[in-house]
Amino acid sequence: MSDDARLEEEDLLTAEMPEEDGPHPDDRIDDERHDEENRLKPKYIRSVRDAFESGDNNAVYDLVEPLHPADVADLLELFDKDERGQLAAAITDLMSSEVVAELNDHVREDMMEALAPEAVATIVEQLETDDAVQLIEDLDEDDQQAILAEVDSEDRAAIESALAYPEETAGRLMSRHFVAVPEHMNVGGLIDYMRHEGDLAQEFYEVFVVDERHHPVGTCALSWVLTTPRHIKLTDVMKRDQTLIPVDTDQEEVALMFQKYNLISAAVVDESGRLVGQMTVDDIVHIISEEAGEDVLLLSGAGDGDINEPIREAFSSRVRWLIANLGTAVVASAIIAFFGAAIEKLVALAVLMPIVASIGGNAGTQTMAVAVRAIATNQLTRANTWKIVSRELRVALLNGVTIAVLIGIATAILFTPQLGTVIAVAMVINIIVSGMAGVLVPVMFERLDQDPAVASSVFVTMITDSMGFFAFLGLAVLAGLA
Amino acid sequence: MSDDARLEEEDLLTAEMPEEDGPHPDDRIDDERHDEENRLKPKYIRSVRDAFESGDNNAVYDLVEPLHPADVADLLELFDKDERGQLAAAITDLMSSEVVAELNDHVREDMMEALAPEAVATIVEQLETDDAVQLIEDLDEDDQQAILAEVDSEDRAAIESALAYPEETAGRLMSRHFVAVPEHMNVGGLIDYMRHEGDLAQEFYEVFVVDERHHPVGTCALSWVLTTPRHIKLTDVMKRDQTLIPVDTDQEEVALMFQKYNLISAAVVDESGRLVGQMTVDDIVHIISEEAGEDVLLLSGAGDGDINEPIREAFSSRVRWLIANLGTAVVASAIIAFFGAAIEKLVALAVLMPIVASIGGNAGTQTMAVAVRAIATNQLTRANTWKIVSRELRVALLNGVTIAVLIGIATAILFTPQLGTVIAVAMVINIIVSGMAGVLVPVMFERLDQDPAVASSVFVTMITDSMGFFAFLGLAVLAGLA
Structure with missing residues (x-):
């Protein structure tokens, strides 16, 4: 952080910069629309x-005209399904390709299905390949074909090549626009080429240097190009240590690579190692947010979890989850039924048993959330599983003893000391079992190559509920209380 | 997507590109270390x-030497707390500032606390201001002062100015390195300046154009600079429509701005509107992942949820949550106790009541997860709250009826038709109440300017449990079953 390592703005400014009061910056954001x-x-x-x-x-148009495309998309999402087409028609020439690209997937799909294939094809031709693919990938095969038939052959070829890769892989998501230059080029040659061939509409952050087999050999940030004399060869400024993304890499893994290695863009290579595309961080940002945010939705069985998801789909994914949980609740009930005679003798057992199950469930959910996030961020691996299990065991012991003392004393006072002892011991057992289940179940699913966020919580809930009822009622019977 | 709008790599390559078989791209990733x-x-x-x-x-050094700094950081995290200092000593000159910046917060804090202030000061001086701030912000006030006293005065001033802003705000997180140029400059002038003053170590993606008061008037992507003839003025290529970030903006909001407007970097302005720093998307990536991932941890009461968090802190945040849930479980128990006589008469009630509560809890958690994510991503706002509530009501009705039919028939067969009817009606009521609570509770917290992810689940659980027991037991008594 030495002086000369800084690009100080002051060096460039000749004018005075008075410290006067301008508009408060909040004013810019907090305008009449936002x-x-x-x-x-x-x-x-x-x-x-x-x-x-x-x-x-006309009034609609005038109101919408100053909006950023992302806000136009938000506005469309706020209108009802059957109004959106009409609103879009009122602001036709504000419905830029950016607006379409920013629309929520479900809303976009609805709107596209309502349009004629020719109209969709016109939009597709204005979009980058990756956005165009996103636009049509969720449509029916027939609709896709009808639209692609209207698209010019080169764009069609690019889209079809993207659609040939599985959904959510680098090949599907990558941009086919990038700058690749041969190893012999120097900085001046690159600048001249870009001035001549370049396209202002296109934003990119790095150029890729490739060998004669078109394999990437290095990456060169534009800021390095701009701060280097013209005669220097690109191979002398480029970074040789690069992260290459195979075309079949899943988007979650791509997102983790960008995070781990602080990438701004990265080369995508095919099976033979040839450069075929690039991924840039602005596309990754949405994937990161989606992947990190989906754990809470998956763990709760909320499916897609998008408020724009059609009700039928939301119902179908959620009810399946509730039915699975009905199964686990029935198992817990069977355990209670097994102890029916004890409950008949001592109704206090029925009053207290949900406390043991409920707190165990909460303890299990805590550990499970920690484990699922740690697995998703590659922090919990084979290398440290037992270290984490032992850590969670210690936390569970501390939690178990604390809660057991509280509920034990309260129960001893309100009911009997024996019942207080029983619930305290049951609570320690259930919190420890739940804590262990919370980490071991997700780890097991991960080892089986299943997404730990999808299936863990049904199993953890079954374990915590059943164990809660079993430990409490079983101990009560053993202690001769009922 | 027309022909000339593409920067096609083929244009630049003279050599043939045979489609031969190179190494499989997986080989690059799947090396002997990864x-x-x-x-x-x-x-x-x-x-x-x-x-x-x-x-x-020496062997340790040779093994670690080929690793990327992010991997060195991962490796350190996998070692025990008391071994890390020794490992760091073994690989001293691999312990670059990048490694320190990549370390988990808790691990870094531990390691820094073990070092002498002079040693930390040496590391601080090598770091960018934002990374240096991250390094020392969690240390004690005394340790901070001891370290800053050893840092050279210019770096100290920059760090102190950052520390003067609240944690997790743009002022704390922004980079103080950026390129700002006056309005009269042209492309050639900028390139000449950067060649002269530039710093290869520094990566940036946009330059900011400022007026004589040092207020940003536009932003210019480096790719535009590189694709534009030298004589063109920057004001003719720059984008005037820019997103300015006030210094006091919270990081979560900054992350949402970057996502919404697809930013690669953005100017940070002070109260008077002067440009004081920039934020770049590579820093935001970590914030997005953190903010999106923390909902699942907050909703489950797992606190920080970091596997490197000291056990004492993990215990303290989790046990507080369990105690809060103990309170809600006691409320549910009180409801059961109120119906104690009924349970004594008909023990089947005790067997079945957890099913109603448990499925209601799951339905509430689903809706709550959807609502919390939608609020966090600015999709659920005042403008569409009632639309979403009515959507969730319809999903809850569908779910409620489906589950009620299943459990009603099963109960009618295993117990009595009357009990089947009671549990079916109770289930519909509880799933609808839970679904509504799942969306209304988070919305209420958001309106009260509280983080909906933090407090919602205790309240939703209390509602779903209590209502589950109350509806089922109450209906059973009303129906004269007990």
């Missing part, structure tokens, strides 16, 4: 809706 | 550990 968190204000949305409902398309 | 998901292999870790334990520091 609230302080950059969301569209309800009042603004109402004014668009009013204009829309009174059929005043 | 598995197919880029994690360090247990076998490799064992060999480092063996060398380390036999005191052969």
Whole structure:
């Protein structure tokens, strides 16, 4: 962090910079259309809706015109399914390819299904290949074919080549636009080439240097190109240590590579090691957010979890989960039924038993959330599984003893000291079992190459509930209480 | 996507590109040190550990030397707390500032606390200001002062100015290295300046154009600079529509801005609107992953949820949550106790009641996960709350009826038709109540400016458990079953 290592803005500015009071920066964000968190204000949305409902398309257009494409997409999402086509028609020339690319998947699919194939094809031709693929990948095979038939042959070939890769892999997601230059080129040659051939609409951050077999040999950040004299060879400034992404890599793994190695862009290579595309961090950002956020949805069995998902699909994925949990609840009930006679004798058992199961369930969920996140971020691996299990065991012991003392004393006072002892011991057992299940079940699924977030919680719940009832009721019987 | 809009690699390559078989790309990743998901292999870790334990520091060095700094950091994290200092000593000159920046927060804090202030100061001076701040922000005030006293005055001033902003705000996180140029500059002038003043170690993606008051007026991607003739003025290529980040913006909001507007970097401005720093997407990537991933940890009360968190801290945050849930479980128990006489008469009630509560809990958790994610991603706002509530109500109705039919028939067969009817009605009621609680509780917390992920689940659990027992037992009594 020495002086000359800095690109100080002051060096470049000749004018004075008075410390006067400008507008408060919040003013820029907190305008008449956005609230302080950059969301569209309800009042603004109402004014668009009013204009829309009174059929005043010019007013709608004027209101929407200043919006960023991402906000136009948000606005469309806020309208009802059957209104969106009409709204889009009112603002036709604001419906840029950026707006389409920013739309929620479900909303976009709905809107595209409502359009004629020729209209969709026109949009597809304006999009980058990766966005175009996203646009049509969820449509029916027939619709896809009808649209592709209308697209010009070169774009069609690019889209079809992307669709040939499995969903959510680098080959499907990569951009086919990138700059690759031969090893003999120097900085001046690259700049001249880009001035001549370049395209202002295209943003990129690194150029790839390739050998004569078109295998990447290094990566060169544009900032290095710009800070290097013209005669220097690219091979002298490029970074040779690069992260190459095989075309068949899953998006989750791509996202982890970008995070781990702080990448801004990375070369995608085919089976023979040839450079075929690039992935850039701005595309990865959405994947990271999606992958990191989906654990909570998967663990709770909320499926896709998107508020724009059709009700039928939301119902279908959620009810399947509830039915699975019905199965585990029935197992727990069978255990209670087994101890029916004891409960008949001492109804206090029925009153207290859900406490043991419920706290065990919470303890298990805590450990499971930690384990699932640690597995997803590659922090919990074969190399440290037992270290983490022993860590969780110690936390569970501390938790178990603390809760057991609290509930034990309360039960001893309100019921009997014997019942207090029984519930305290049952609580320690259940919190420890739950803590261990919370880490071991996700680890087991990961070893079986299953997503730990998808299936863990049904199993952990079954273990914590059953063990809660079994330990408490079983100990009560053993202690001769009922 | 027309022809000339592409920067096609083929244009630049004169050599033939035979389609021959190179090494399989997986080979690059799946080397002797990494598995197919880029994690360090247990076998490799064992060999480092063996060398380390036999005191052969040269062998340790040779093994670690080829690793990327992110992998060196991972390796250190896998060693025990008391071994890390010794391992770091064995590979001293591989312990680059990148390694320190990549370390887990808890591990870094431990390691820094073990070092003398002078040693930490040496590391601090090698780091970028933002990384240096991250290094010392979690240390005690006294340790911070001792370290800063050893740091040269310019770096100290930069770090102190960052520490003056609250944690997790743009002012704390921003980079103070950026390129800002006056409006009159042209492309050639910028390139000449950067060649003269530039620093190869520094990577950046955009330059900021500022007016005479040092307020940003536009942003210029480096790829535009490189594809534009020298005589063109920057004001003619720059993008005027820019997203400015006030210094006091919370990191979560910064992350949402980057996602919403697909930013690669953004200017940070102070209260008077002057450009004071920049944030780049590679820093944001970690924040996005952290913020999106923390919902599952917060909802389950797992606190920090980091496997490197000290056991004492993990215990303290988790046990507080379990105690809160103990409170809600006691409420549910009180409801059961109220119906104690009914249970004594008909023990089947005790057997079946956890099913109603448990399935309600699951249904509530599903809706809550969806609502919490939708709020966190700014998709669920004041503008569409009632639309989403009505959507969730419909899903809950469908779920409720389906599950009620299943459990109702099973209960009618195994017990009595009356009990089957009671449990079916109780199930519909509880799933609907749970579904509504799952969306309304997080929305309420968000309106109260509380993080919905932190507190929602205790309340939702209390509602689903209590309502489950109350509806089932209450209906059974009303129906005259007990």
